Amino acid sequence: MTKTDIQTRPLGAQISHMLKSRGVDTIFGIPGVHNQEMYRGIEEAGITHVLARHEQGAGFMADGYARASGRPGVAYVITGPGLCNIMTPMGQAYSDSVPVLVISSCLDETANYRGQLHQMLDQEGAARTVCDWSYEARDAASAYALIDRALLEFSAQRPRSKHIQVPISALEGTAPPSPETPSAVARSFGDLPGGVAQRIMAAKRPLFLLGGGAQGDVDALRDVVRRLGAATMVTVAGRGLVPADDPLYYGAYLSRQENAQIVAEADLVIVVGSEMAEVDLWRRDLGHKGDFIRVDIDPEVLSQPVGGEKIQMDSGAFFRTLNDAMAPDHDPATGWSEKEISAAKARWRSENEADRPGIVRIADALHEVMPEDAMIYSDMTQFAYVSNEVWDVPRPGHWHHPSGFGTLGYAMPAAIGGAVARRGLPTVAIAGDYGFQYTVQELGAAVELGLPLPILLWDNGKLKEIEDSMVGAQIAPNSVIAHNPDFCALAQAYGAHAVQPESLSALQEALLSAFEADAPTLIYMTKDMTD
Structure with a gap:
């Protein structure tokens, strides 16, 4: 292939080459007449394609790939029913903060020309109801910019599913190569506000509630918990953050109603990397009565009306900063009873068996x-x-x-x-x-x-x-x-x-x-x- 040919690939092929240059090595999907141009460049780019049997399967595969690899999961689908079929996985990835990028084809015109194959009233808008954002890229420059925007946002903020659709005629048309890979953007949210570390260290019954977003620096997290003598509870997604044999670990029993009373007995509750949503608690309120600190990278989570201090900060940076602020001879809190925690876990385990x-x-x-x-x-x-x-x-x-x-x-x-x-x-x-x-x-x-x-x-x-x-x-x-x-x-x-x-x-x-x-x-x- 000559240099001129490389410069004038169809846009559908150029998209695959761009994704490969950005580190994507696997794409999940199903080819169809409407998105076949997206398949022109997959093998040439050196990308593995996994053929799903249904677009819902392709979306869940991309989700599972992203969770396992820490890299974005990418799916290719067709216009109309292909996009509709993958909307359920897009909603799942959105709610669980998973970086999934869905790229679909779309019809060139829908306002005047009716009765087309796979036609929807508003495909772009339909996708927007279940993901972070959904946009149409009508030319190569827009497609490249949106892909880079999605990949950047996956790493720089809370990752959530996104959708890009490209008209069939644009996919078929020739396009220049994508621009050079942009520089990575480091995620940083500054230092702890004044006095926060001192408040945490002064607590007698500190309680950490940890979600899946608290995985930034697990070693620092465990050091902080141990040195403070803090009790811990985790969400389902937060399991593994605290060793199972930690005597002050309450486990993943947040949904047990008795937990509201335990939370109320803490003089300081620190929630890190969790929405504390209905699916975490299965009750309306956390139940805290004392001091409260919330740490998260998502401003929407921090805007919830739960009172206390709100800190926008990466969990790893939070625990490292807090660890560094503690004196080497800091005396751990002694307000929690190992015996009571062990008894509570045994009780909840028995309730599970009975239920x-x-x-x-x-x-x-x-x-x-x-x-x-x-x-x-x-x-x-x-x-x-x-x-x-x-x-x-x-x-x-x-x-x-x-x-x-x-x-x-x-x-x-x-x-x-x-x-x-x-x-x-x-x-x-x-x-x-x-x-x-x-x-x-x-x-x-x-x-x-x-x-x-x-x-x-x-x-x-x-x-x-x-x-x-x-x-x-x-x-x-x-x-x-x-x-x-x-x-x-x-x-x-x-x-x-x-x-x-x-x-x-x-x-x-x-x-x-x-x-x-x-x-x-x-x-x-x-x-x-x-x-």
């Missing part, structure tokens, strides 16, 4: 043999709801649950994306019998990729969480039982392995064997497994 019988012992068996570096993706299922509280993750950022948007069908495609990003490292999906069927077709992609992916399928034969909720609301359970397929046979039909362990020891063996397999393995679980 959803049979799950705790199975989760314990899996936890016992799960590799420390395993990355787990879970779905909206009772097995995950219990595990989110009783399963202590040894490393932060290694369990991903669709907490915010709460999408069914998330686990398996997200785990596929995570496994692609972490080739050679253990990755696991946990799904329920109902949600698994939302994206079961992505088994085909996992088989094609040869991923040694254990898929832990929890089958209680019904929408049990919904049934329990209906009963609790004194509603006669309706439409909570569906006819299920033979899941093992279904997996085998796709070319995957399948096993139905009859005991917990067999379950453990199945999990470990699945990590060594040449294809994904569906591991069928029920509460009837023996000890």
